Amino acid sequence: MNKYHILVNKDNPISMDYYNKEKLIKVKNVDNEVVLIDKKTYRYYLKLKKELKKSNIIIAISSAFRTIEHQEELYNEFLLKYGSDLTQKIVALPKTSEHHTGLAIDIVLKSMNYDIDYNTIFENEGEYLKIYKILPKYGFILRYPKNKEQITKYNYEPWHIRFVGKKLARKLFDNNITLEEYYQNELLK
Ligand SMILES: [Zn+2]
Numbered sequence: 001m002n003k004y005h006i007l008v009n010k011d012n013p014i015s016m017d018y019y020n021k022e023k024l025i026k027v028k029n030v031d032n033e034v035v036l037i038d039k040k041t042y043r044y045y046l047k048l049k050k051e052l053k054k055s056n057i058i059i060a061i062s063s064a065f066r067t068i069e070h071q072e073e074l075y076n077e078f079l080l081k082y083g084s085d086l087t088q089k090i091v092a093l094p095k096t097s098e099h100h101t102g103l104a105i106d107i108v109l110k111s112m113n114y115d116i117d118y119n120t121i122f123e124n125e126g127e128y129l130k131i132y133k134i135l136p137k138y139g140f141i142l143r144y145p146k147n148k149e150q151i152t153k154y155n156y157e158p159w160h161i162r163f164v165g166k167k168l169a170r171k172l173f174d175n176n177i178t179l180e181e182y183y184q185n186e187l188l189k
Contacts, residue, residue: 002168004139004165005165006018006103007183008096008097008098009096009098009179009180010092010096010153014095014096014100014101019100022065022101022102024036024037024038024065024102025038025039027061029060029062029063030061030062030114031062035063036064036065037061037105038102038163041064041102041163044139044163045140048131048135048137048140051137051138052134055130057111058109058110059107059109059110060108060110061105061107061108062106062114062116062159063099063105064099064105064106065099065102066097066099066100067100068094068100069094071095071099071100072094075087075092089155098143098160101162103163103164104143105163106159106160107161108159109127112127116159121158121159122158128158132158135161135169135173136166136169136170136173137166138169139164139168140161140162140163140169141162141168141169141173141179143157143160143162143178143179144156144157148178151180152178
């Protein structure tokens, strides 16, 4: 299987084999912290960023690869803060986060002060909508789209993009389907 096509979600935890074989590089995120990311994913991210800049949309990486241990800490933090109902909706259990693949990026916008504010982001998502349209050109998909919450089992997340390669990204975009639906629908493969 093409490693860029991997499906990681609440029902499909990442295999330790895949996790251990990942080839990640170090880059800086928006807070100038070192983050790890898949090499090819980063290369295409830079191309995406460059094109968006021409339209005065400035993006940066908030988060990319996360270790299983980090996800565990994050999950426990949210659990203490928000209780289990909300936590289950917004944070993945360790091993089930797509951020373990190194192929997922949370992007933030300069126009939103490089912040993901859950209270205001949905009122002001114009730029995210523009980004969404050109994602397939660079091999990315919006992983948790609007109106697909029942299928992805995640709330709409305009900031979370996932590298799958150009061919698959175009196919998913043109058919308006998620990665889950792609794997359910043999005819599309
Ligand atoms: Zn994310």
